[in-house]
Amino acid sequence: MKISIIGAGRSGLAAAKLAHSKGYDVFVSESKTKEHYTEAANEFDDLGIDYEFGTNTQEKILNADRLILSPGVPPTVDFIIEAEKKGMDIISELEFAWEFTNQKIIAITGTNGKTTTTALTGHIFKSAGVDVHICGNIGTPLSSAIPNLKKDSVIVLELSSYQLDRTKKFRPDVAVILNLTPDHLSYHGNLENYRKAKYKITANQTDEDYLIINGDDDALIASEINTKANLLFFSVSPLNRGIYLQDDTIKYQISKQHKTEELMTVGKLSLPGIHNTYNSMAAALAARVLEIRNENIRDSLMSFQGVEHRLEFVKSVMGVDYINDSKATNINATWYALSSYDKPIIWIAGGRGDNNDYSQLDSLVDKNVKCIIAIGEEADAVFNHFCLKTKVDRASSLEEAVKMASELADYGEIVLFTPACKSFDMFANFEHRGQIFKSAVCSL
16 A cells, blocks of 8 residues: 655654554655754665655655645645545544554543643553553654554543544544634634534544543533543533532542542642643543542642643742743633732743734733733734733843843742744744743743
8 A cells, every 4th residue: 555644743754654664655745845854864764765855746645545644734735635636545643553553542632731631641540550652742643652552551642633633533442622712723714623623532432432521611511522422521510420629629420320439639739720620630530431540540640740841840040930831822721821820920922823812811911910021923912912901021032031031020920931822933843932941041
C-alpha cells in the first residue's frame, strides 16, 4: 500500500517511521524548507523514505492509496480537495496509529485543560504501577509509542480538534470532554464544525465504554451528543452519576448499583484554582472506571506538580512570583489563570488573536489585575480595550515586557504571563514562547 504523509513535524515523522516499519511505501510532503526539518530529513534518508520539502506536489501526493495528515493541515488546501474528489482514504496520524493498538485507551479533549488533565491522568496510572503511555497533543505522537506498547499498557491521549477531525473508526475505552468554547475557527470554519470534530471522540464508542463530560459546561449540556457509551459527569455540585463536590468533599457515584465513595477534600488537591478542581475530578473519574484504587488516585492528586507552560511557577525575585502560562492561547484559558490567584497581578498578554472578546475578562481585571503589559499583534487591541480600566503599557518584545513587569511589581505581587493569544506572530509555538519568558525571568 502506498501512503502519502503531509507534514514532517513530530506527527508526520512518527507516522512515516511507523508506516515504514509496517512495510508501507511511504512518501512525505512538507511545504516548509528542509532547513526546518534537518533531523527528519536525516531519518528519512537513513530509512530510505521518499520525501519533498518546500512544496506540496499534488501529483506525487495523490499517487497513493491513503493520505495521512499532520494536525492543523487545513481542509481547504487544493490537494486535499482533490483527494476528497478522488475518494481517497484521508485520516489523521492518530487514526493511523490507533489501528495498531489493542490496549486500553483514555482519550481527553476540550478547549482548555487538556494537557493538565492528560498529564494528571497519566500520573495516576504511573503511580499505581501501570505501564502508561502519555501521547497525542501533549507532545509525543501515538505513532511513536506503538513499538513500546505492552499487552497490559494503558494509553492516555490528549486530543485536539485537529486530530479528531480526520478520524473514522477511532474508539477509546474512556472519552473525556472537559469543556467547549469557540477555538480554531479559522480551521473549522464555524463553531458547529469545531463541536462536531470534538464529538468524534465518542462516535464509535459502545455500551462497554465510558464518556465523561463536564456537567457544569453549558455548551456541552445544551448540545446533543450522540453516544452509546455509559455517560458520566463531573461537577462542583452533587449529582447521581459521576464525580462531584459536596461540602468540599469529592465523591463518586458511578452508577445506581455502586455505593457512594468519598475520595478526598478539595483542599488537599495539589493544583490551585477551580479549573484544576474540574481537571482533577475528570482525571480521577477516568482512572476509577478503569479500576484504579482510590488510595492511588488520592495520593496522585496530592502529589502532582503540574505541567510546563501551564500556571508554571518559574521563580520568585524580590518577593515577586513569576508564573508561566504560555499555554493559555485563548480567552477562556486566561480567564482561569486570572481567577487562580488572590494577590495583585501584573498581567503580560498578547500574541496573535483569534477574534478575541476581551470583555469576558473585564470583571477579573477589575478585581485582580494591577496593570497590563501588551505584546505582539494584539498589543493595540489589548491596550484599546483595557486602557480605561487599568494601567496598560506596550512592549516590543517579551523580554522587554518581563523587564517592565519587574519594575512595576511590588513585594507580594505576581507577574503572570497568560497571553490569551496564539504564539505564531513572534514564536514557533507556545513552548518556544514559554521558554523565552522563563529565560527572561531567570536573567533578572
